Amino acid sequence: MTAEVSCSVLLVDDEVEFVATVAKRLKRRGLEVGTAHSGEEALEQIEVGAPDVVILDVKMPGLSGIETLKRIRQENPLVEVIMLTGHASVDVAIEGMEMGAFDYLMKPVGIDELIYKIQDAFRKKSIQEAKIKSLED
Numbered sequence: 001m002t003a004e005v006s007c008s009v010l011l012v013d014d015e016v017e018f019v020a021t022v023a024k025r026l027k028r029r030g031l032e033v034g035t036a037h038s039g040e041e042a043l044e045q046i047e048v049g050a051p052d053v054v055i056l057d058v059k060m061p062g063l064s065g066i067e068t069l070k071r072i073r074q075e076n077p078l079v080e081v082i083m084l085t086g087h088a089s090v091d092v093a094i095e096g097m098e099m100g101a102f103d104y105l106m107k108p109v110g111i112d113e114l115i116y117k118i119q120d121a122f123r124k125k126s127i128q129e130a131k132i133k134s135l136e137d
Contacts, residue, residue, distance in 0.1 A: 007122045008032040012042040012068065013057040013084065022055075025111045031118070039063030043071055050076045053102075053121045055114070058085045058092045066096055073100045078128055080121035084109065 009031050013019050016037060023033045034051060036042040040063050042054065054072060058065035069081055083104035085093040093104035102121040105114065 006030075006032060007053065007118065008034070008051040009118060010034045010036060010042060010045060010051040010054045012036045012039065012054060012060075012065075014038060014060045015057070022111070022114070026115070026118075029111075029115055039065065039068030039071075042068055043075075046072060046076060046079070050079050052080065052125050053118050054079055054081045055118070056081050056083055056101075058083055058089045058096065058104075066092060066099070069096050069099055069101055078125055078132075080125050082114075082117050082121055 009026060011019055011023050011026070011033060012035075014037050019035045019037065023035050026033045034045055036045055039060055042056070043063075046054070056065050056068060060068075065083060069083070072079055072081055080102040081096075081100070083093045083096040083101045084107055085104055086107050090106075093101075097104060102124065103117055105117060
């Protein structure tokens with residue numbers, strides 16, 4: 001990401017060590033990173049201040065990634081969501097795409113690949129916001 005464009009990311013996964021490691025690596029790349037360890041926690045944080053991009057694990061206890069995605073899309077349709085999935089849940093990730101997720105990535109994900117997806121998602125969100133703004137003017 002370029003220094004003049006600030007992108008905020010919310011990383012949502014029930015694997016605490018994974019979240020800590022990825023968040024640290026994304027912050028090193030200049031991204032604003034929030035973390036949540038459940039769908040419920042993610043929704044609470046989004047209510048306070050919506051990020052540009054959400055990185056969302058498909059399989060979590062409690063509110064699943066798919067259910068969390070549905071709620072995000074209802075409340076914040078401009079927030080882009082990238083689904084993270086293990087091998088066993090590719091079908092669920094594809095279902096997420098059909099429900100409006102920006103894309104999905106397989107775990108383990110390389111940091112460069114994740115950064116590229118975040119940049120693409122942020123670009124899409126920025127274009128959508130610009131279109132809305134031009135309609136309002």
